[in-house]
Amino acid sequence: MADQTDIAEVIKNIQADVTAIVRGELELAKAELMPQAKAAGIGAGLFTVAAVVGLTGLTVLLLGLSFWLSFGFQTWFHLDLLPSLAWGFATIAVLFFLVAGALALVGKNQLKFTGAKETAASADATVAAVKGAVELGLEDVEALSLTGRRPELEA
Numbered sequence: 001m002a003d004q005t006d007i008a009e010v011i012k013n014i015q016a017d018v019t020a021i022v023r024g025e026l027e028l029a030k031a032e033l034m035p036q037a038k039a040a041g042i043g044a045g046l047f048t049v050a051a052v053v054g055l056t057g058l059t060v061l062l063l064g065l066s067f068w069l070s071f072g073f074q075t076w077f078h079l080d081l082l083p084s085l086a087w088g089f090a091t092i093a094v095l096f097f098l099v100a101g102a103l104a105l106v107g108k109n110q111l112k113f114t115g116a117k118e119t120a121a122s123a124d125a126t127v128a129a130v131k132g133a134v135e136l137g138l139e140d141v142e143a144l145s146l147t148g149r150r151p152e153l154e155a
Contacts, residue, residue: 021126029119036113043110050103057096066092 070088073079079087 025119025123025126028122029116032116032118039110040113043107046103046107046110050100050107053103054096054100057100058093060092060096062089 066085066089068088069091070081070085073087074081074084077084
């Protein structure tokens with residue numbers, strides 16, 4: 001009966017150790033992924049800013065800058081009012097879309113993930129350590145059974 005109590009304690013210790021290892025792995029994963037989540041938030045924010053800039057550009061396109069450039073086209077190229085307005089609006093639209101595209105590219109670069117490499121390496125090391133301990137335990141049991149000693153009779 002004393003052996004069963006010792007085995008129960010060993011099992012409880014193993015359960016506690018496994019629980020502590022799993023909690024540690026989860027904390028490591030959380031610590032490793034938080035900066036990446038922060039960078040993803042920044043990237044999403046930059047995409048939002050790119051959309052706002054694009055829409056603002058479209059609004060401003062319909063207002064003053066296009067008219068100003070249109071009058072320039074009318075003067076420089078001696079165009080009628082309608083073609084000069086079309087060229088002025090198109091030029092400003094391209095300018096704002098280029099700005100929005102540049103912001104979107106910066107936002108896209110912020111959304112690259114590397115994964116939880118340290119957590120995966122730590123988990124692999126833990127699995128290897130547990131496998132090694134199990135193999136050693138099996139070798140000890142096998143060695144005891146080969147010598148003919150019976151642990152339950154020695155108590």
